Amino acid sequence: MPQSSQNAGTALILSAFRKSLPALLLCLMALPAARLLAAPKVHTVTLGPNRRVAYVPTDATPETKPDESSTLHIRALYVDDRQKEWTTGPLHDVTDRTFTVRRALRLNDALPSDSAPRWVWEPGPWLMVDRTTGHITALHLPDFDSTVSNVVWFRDYAAYCGIATTARGGLYAIVAQLGARRAVVQKQIGRWPQANHFIPVCQPAKWQRLPMRVTIQPTSGEATTYDVLGSSSLVEEGDNSDEN
Template sequence: MIFFGNSLLAAGPKVHTVTLGPYHKVPYTQPDATPDTKADETSSLKVRPLFVDDRQKEWTTGEIHDVTDRTFTVRRALRLNDALPNDAAPHWIWQPGPWLSVDRVTGHITVLHLPDFDFTVSDVVWFRDYAAYCGISTAAKGGLFAVVAQLGARRPVVQKQIGKWPEADHFIPVCQPAQWQRLPTRVTLKPTGGEAATYDVVGTVSLLEEGDNSEEQ
């Protein structure tokens, strides 16, 4: 019995299988659309399922970003009930949601709470364990911010106001995709129609924790 118990301990944690299914096109209406401009027939969002051990855990959209050889990030796709209180039946709609961090070994999925992230404005561009994007402040004065967040860090590496928000007549997209530079590590963010700004990103040690003691999914 002692030998049997030691054998179980030596076996180590269970290794999970994480896979992504094929893409599907689903109806999608841009958040800034109006009854006169929306075109449900032509607007669509590409989504695909995320499986852990052949069990679907999430719907995702867009490409994955490999942070390490075992951890990747991917954006979640949400299916929301858009029915009004007096509607007789549910009205399901799709929209991009928050980003997820996925561990291929443990199968652990973590929702990332990126600072000032807003699904209607923030177009995240990843480099290593850094996420660069334009965000919207939730403070009373509001504002459009350039943000660089690092996985595992409590505070953003960069958080600088670059414009006013909300704006009644704004460009779509609000910002251009971030441009990364490796040596030295820099990122350039540019509001559409505005001036570009480049920020140095200091710190090269990832704070991402990869452990084998995560809860099994």
């Protein structure tokens, strides 16, 4: 091929490339934007049907065990049709997308001398579930005790009696808020441990909306009412504080 013809062909290719370069750059720039505008994956969070299982409170003694034996109602928690946890008790809707529910634990109660596992069910800690993202968070409520603490929810607040983990011990009135680092209320209301304590240790907390107050009462003591001040501190994934 003559040199002049080869040069002419190269020039045509370069010219065509220069003309198409802006369009190519626009396409490359549009790819990240298209990904950002793509609809997020929608997750499905459901609870299965109730199932009854045998349950013996952890503070039952060999003498009282037959009398205190009862059943626990458990339900499976599914995210996208895959079971993630076992739960017990009713759920509490915190927002239109977030709810709390108590976890049910299946523990191996076998002694080292036992030849086979011995599985038992117990109420466990609380979980927070996001219906949009399918994310499940284990809640670490302050001074929460699975045997003593009967949590009563209002908005994003949990009120209950807790057990101090310090050497001095003690029974405490607790009001915890989701997303807060410290308890809103943490007042000692009795001694702990107690040799012959009432069951339940405390009555269910009673909430009042306006003004926001909660009353907590040990079964063997007097009721005390606490004012609860503050606004919601729960931050959900995908929240935008600039939105109106």
